[in-house]
Amino acid sequence: xxxxxxEKIQQLRMLTxxxxxxxLIIIILISLVLFILYPLAKVIIVSVFPKGAFTLEIMxxxxxxxxxxxxxxxxxxxxxxxxxxxxxxxxxxAFTITRTDIPLKKFFNLIAIVPIISPPFIGAxxxxxxxxxxxxxTSTLLGLNNFKIYGIRxxxxxxxxxxxxxxxxxxxxxxxxxxxxxxDAAMDLGGSRFKVFRRVTLPLAxxxxxxxxxxxxxxxxADFGNPLILAGSRFPILSVQAYLEITGMxxxxxxxxxxxxxxxxxxxxxxxxxxxxxxxxxxTITGKPTISTIKLVSPVVKxxxxxxxxxxxxxxxxxxxxxxxxxxxxxxGSDNTLTLRHFMYVFGVGFEAVKDTIVIAGIxxxxxxxxxxxxxxxxxxxxFPGKNFMEVSSLLSFAVPGTxxxxxxxxxxxxxxxxxxxxxxxxxxxxxFRYIPVxxxxxxxxxxxxxxxxxxxxxxxxxxxRRTFRKITLPLMIPAFFSGxxxxxxxxxxxxxxxxxxxxxxxxxxxxxxMSQVNSGRLGAAASFSLVLVLIILFAIVIIRSLISYRYGKxxxxxxxx
Amino acid sequence: xxxxxxxxSKVFKDPENVxxxxxxxxxxxxxxxxxxxxxxxxxxxxxxxTTLRIISGFEQPTTGEVLISDQRVNDIPxxxxxxxxxxxxxxxxxxxxxxxxxxxGLELKGAKTKEIKKEVEKIMTVMGLSNLYSRxxxxxxxxxxxxxxxxxxxxxxxxxxxxxxxxxxxxxxxRDQMRIEIRRIQQTFGITSIYVTHDQDEAMTVSDRIMVMNxxxxxxxxxxxxIYSRPANNFVADFIGRVNFIxxxxxxxxxxxxxxxxxxxxxxxxxWSGDFSKNDPVKIVIRPESxxxxxxxxxxxxxxxxxxxSVYLGPTVEYEIKAKEVSNPVLAVTYNPVxxxxxxxxxxxxxxxxxxxxxxxxx
Numbered sequence: 001x002x003x004x005x006x007e008k009i010q011q012l013r014m015l016t017x018x019x020x021x022x023x024l025i026i027i028i029l030i031s032l033v034l035f036i037l038y039p040l041a042k043v044i045i046v047s048v049f050p051k052g053a054f055t056l057e058i059m060x061x062x063x064x065x066x067x068x069x070x071x072x073x074x075x076x077x078x079x080x081x082x083x084x085x086x087x088x089x090x091x092x093x094a095f096t097i098t099r100t101d102i103p104l105k106k107f108f109n110l111i112a113i114v115p116i117i118s119p120p121f122i123g124a125x126x127x128x129x130x131x132x133x134x135x136x137x138t139s140t141l142l143g144l145n146n147f148k149i150y151g152i153r154x155x156x157x158x159x160x161x162x163x164x165x166x167x168x169x170x171x172x173x174x175x176x177x178x179x180x181x182x183x184d185a186a187m188d189l190g191g192s193r194f195k196v197f198r199r200v201t202l203p204l205a206x207x208x209x210x211x212x213x214x215x216x217x218x219x220x221x222a223d224f225g226n227p228l229i230l231a232g233s234r235f236p237i238l239s240v241q242a243y244l245e246i247t248g249m250x251x252x253x254x255x256x257x258x259x260x261x262x263x264x265x266x267x268x269x270x271x272x273x274x275x276x277x278x279x280x281x282x283x284t285i286t287g288k289p290t291i292s293t294i295k296l297v298s299p300v301v302k303x304x305x306x307x308x309x310x311x312x313x314x315x316x317x318x319x320x321x322x323x324x325x326x327x328x329x330x331x332x333g334s335d336n337t338l339t340l341r342h343f344m345y346v347f348g349v350g351f352e353a354v355k356d357t358i359v360i361a362g363i364x365x366x367x368x369x370x371x372x373x374x375x376x377x378x379x380x381x382x383x384f385p386g387k388n389f390m391e392v393s394s395l396l397s398f399a400v401p402g403t404x405x406x407x408x409x410x411x412x413x414x415x416x417x418x419x420x421x422x423x424x425x426x427x428x429x430x431x432x433f434r435y436i437p438v439x440x441x442x443x444x445x446x447x448x449x450x451x452x453x454x455x456x457x458x459x460x461x462x463x464x465x466r467r468t469f470r471k472i473t474l475p476l477m478i479p480a481f482f483s484g485x486x487x488x489x490x491x492x493x494x495x496x497x498x499x500x501x502x503x504x505x506x507x508x509x510x511x512x513x514x515m516s517q518v519n520s521g522r523l524g525a526a527a528s529f530s531l532v533l534v535l536i537i538l539f540a541i542v543i544i545r546s547l548i549s550y551r552y553g554k555x556x557x558x559x560x561x562x
Numbered sequence: 563x564x565x566x567x568x569x570x571s572k573v574f575k576d577p578e579n580v581x582x583x584x585x586x587x588x589x590x591x592x593x594x595x596x597x598x599x600x601x602x603x604x605x606x607x608x609x610x611x612t613t614l615r616i617i618s619g620f621e622q623p624t625t626g627e628v629l630i631s632d633q634r635v636n637d638i639p640x641x642x643x644x645x646x647x648x649x650x651x652x653x654x655x656x657x658x659x660x661x662x663x664x665x666x667g668l669e670l671k672g673a674k675t676k677e678i679k680k681e682v683e684k685i686m687t688v689m690g691l692s693n694l695y696s697r698x699x700x701x702x703x704x705x706x707x708x709x710x711x712x713x714x715x716x717x718x719x720x721x722x723x724x725x726x727x728x729x730x731x732x733x734x735x736x737r738d739q740m741r742i743e744i745r746r747i748q749q750t751f752g753i754t755s756i757y758v759t760h761d762q763d764e765a766m767t768v769s770d771r772i773m774v775m776n777x778x779x780x781x782x783x784x785x786x787x788x789i790y791s792r793p794a795n796n797f798v799a800d801f802i803g804r805v806n807f808i809x810x811x812x813x814x815x816x817x818x819x820x821x822x823x824x825x826x827x828x829x830x831x832x833x834w835s836g837d838f839s840k841n842d843p844v845k846i847v848i849r850p851e852s853x854x855x856x857x858x859x860x861x862x863x864x865x866x867x868x869x870x871x872s873v874y875l876g877p878t879v880e881y882e883i884k885a886k887e888v889s890n891p892v893l894a895v896t897y898n899p900v901x902x903x904x905x906x907x908x909x910x911x912x913x914x915x916x917x918x919x920x921x922x923x924x925x
Binding site: 010014017018451453454456457458459460461462463464467468472475476 | 618620622639640641642645646647649650651653654655656657666667670671711714715718
């Protein structure tokens with residue numbers, strides 16, 4: 001241990017020789033503590049130390065409430081179900097697209113990605129429009145007046161549609177990295193198609209599958225928009241209950257206690273994913289993708305897969321068609337005359353929220369992206385005490401449900417000297433620190449590929465760490481920076497679970513507006529808000545991509561897979 | 563500019579388990595003179611690259627001092643040290659053109675654009691790169707990348723030029739060309755240079771002196787001739803080229819040579835490493851090309867044997883000879899087989915050598 005201490009002191013001594021780097025590290029560490037850990041700590045403190053002394057009184061109240069126990073159980077169940085079915089559908093999509101020669105592959109790939117760039121509750125909105133009280137299918141087509149979509153059926157459907165694309169993207173990467181030559185080899189050794197799939201492809205994909213399921217579990221548990229719209233009062237969900245405690249009952253300690261309970265399974269799943277499953281990942285990547293000979297499935301199976309994928313693609317298309325249609329008809333479900341009045345509302349009364357959303361996402365995401373790159377660089381390339389702390393705490397945002405973050409922020413920043421409630425700053429800080437994991441992860445991935453000697457060469461030629469970062473590392477990280485930027489811009493534009501606690505009359509968000517339109521039954525306005533939101537995101541993606549390919553040519557061409 | 567290493571050691575710690583240590587370099591002492599080119603040679607993991615990185619400043623020595631022109635540089639970070647490195651992977655900046663890569667060091671020093679351009683053009687001409695000015699690095703061949711890396715290192719006029727296995731990514735033919743090229747440029751500019759390699763031919767071609775390392779320790783420092791024909795120990799003798807160790811016994815130690823008894827033959831060998839006295843068992847170190855082969859009864863021979871295997875290589879023929887006195891097969895090489903002829907498998911031969919070609923090591 002003595003030696004370890006000495007090593008740390010030596011690292012510190014080396015750092016103080018580079019004051020800029022040293023102060024940067026200090027500032028980042030302080031910000032991470034202040035804006036990620038402190039709000040979380042505050043949630044815990046308020047729920048078990050409400051008056052300065054440790055007590056389980058509030059926890060006891062929560063646990064003794066049948067309704068809240070149900071909420072906890074329901075949340076876990078939804079997490080497990082969505083993780084299972086979402087990963088299954090994601091796997092079918094990924095397998096069909098990487099391992100068969102079905103037609104329309106590009107189209108299916110695009111369809112599977114569209115939900116990722118939409119607000120996460122768009123599925124729920126469409127389901128209400130199709131299957132709700134005035135639903136197009138239930139009421140108009142089938143004439144049912146008492147069909148109940150609220151509860152587990154509707155919610156599960158919405159969450160699967162919302163989250164299976166995440167599993168798809170993960171599993172597509174996993175399957176692409178499994179060299180088809182392995183399957184060819186197994187077949188060459190006399191394995192039947194099914195046996196090859198069962199003994200080679202599937203076992204190699206299992207760690208990826210487990211990882212996708214855990215990620216889906218975390219995201220479902222954290223999901224707020226879908227349950228708020230679809231869960232209904234008979235099927236309580238933890239994140240919504242926490243929100244209702246705080247905004248409905250003004251019971252902060254109880255809300256915090258619920259958030260604390262929500263945090264436990266999320267964090268467990270996160271560490272399971274990061275430290276256990278991720279280590280089991282097989283690496284069969286050889287650098288060059290091997291040409292697939294595509295004969296793993298028989299024609300019959302191929303067309304069955306095609307049918308399945310087509311079916312889900314049609315569901316997604318139906319969802320978006322519903323939203324688009326709903327944005328243009330006068331009153332959904334009763335008056336089908338076309339109108340632009342919903343858009344006039346969005347660009348009139350609602351335009352304040354559009355502007356605010358763009359300003360907030362536009363400011364927060366570049367800062368978040370840049371900070372993410374800097375942290376990735378420090379974590380991969382520098383040695384300093386507190387490095388592990390920096391990595392883990394900055395990635396933690398990913399695991400913490402937005403509801404918990406939102407509650408943590410209102411608890412942490414409602415008094416001097418950090419009185420931020422109701423300001424632009426609190427929204428910005430929340431978004432910046434919530435989306436740094438995106439930048440960090442893409443930055444780390446790129447840096448691990450860049451030979452450290454490229455940076456050493458710059459240092460060797462006389463560049464200090466600041467110039468090396470600016471002139472060598474940053475330009476090399478730019479593709480990762482921008483693809484991270486797009487992703488975190490999308491997340492910021494579509495965020496709701498944390499932001500709903502932080503908006504104010506001065507600073508409001510489109511997603512929150514959509515929610516309140518849904519709650520007051522104005523589905524047309526909600527649909528046109530959603531449509532405008534998706535169009536803004538698409539527009540931003542096109543702009544960023546063309547800027548990069550104009551500026552960086554080949555470098556930018558292959559980097560954005562969205 | 564001279565470089566001095568004083569008792570340099572480097573201990574690495576296992577980041578997962580701090581109590582596990584690995585000593586990469588153990589007490590290295592070396593003095594490199596102005597304008598000299600010294601090679602660190604050794605098997606992988608011998609500490610040669612770590613030593614180089616300590617000189618460049620990328621690693622801090624655990625003990626010891628690094629001096630460049632007699633000034634201690636331990637506390638000077640790599641970007642302030644007057645050393646330039648040519649990296650094994652070349653480390654060409656992929657987002658900059660050839661000219662921008664080469665001019666990078668000058669740009670950092672704040673030189674004027676016009677001056678940078680002039681200097682870059684000058685050095686590109688010397689390096690045979692003149693037509694590649696605005697090329698992108700991914701459009702370069704391996705040899706061209708190598709030249710760009712070298713040009714980028716010497717344009718800064720460093721006090722010391724460091725080469726970290728610079729040729730290991732090139733094909734054999736290009737490697738042969740580049741070694742000569744590197745030596746030519748080093749001598750043209752007269753830069754004190756340190757070269758790391760595990761390839762002994764490369765070390766022989768480029769060096770004024772070679773430092774042979776093994777498991778972190780210096781095995782021998784000497785000219786290529788000394789390293790090859792007067793090895794200081796078994797490791798060096800065995801690591802450099804191919805060698806025969808033949809057992810013998812000391813009869814007499816005199817200043818002009820050690821007289822040994824080798825299977826009943828007396829020979830006085832003028833070269834040795836170590837301390838010897840009468841009756842000590844020793845090894846005669848003798849290179850395959852120094853053995854003289856002849857028909858069994860055609861002349862004097864200290865051992866004789868049967869050819870087990872012969873390999874015809876064109877300019878040379880290599881033999882493995884089974885001699886009853888020695889356990890390992892004896893290796894021998896003859897030259898110019900077209901005129902001199904060669905022996906066939908199964909032939910019995912007498913084997914002899916001239917004493918100046920041999921060297922004595924302790925057994």
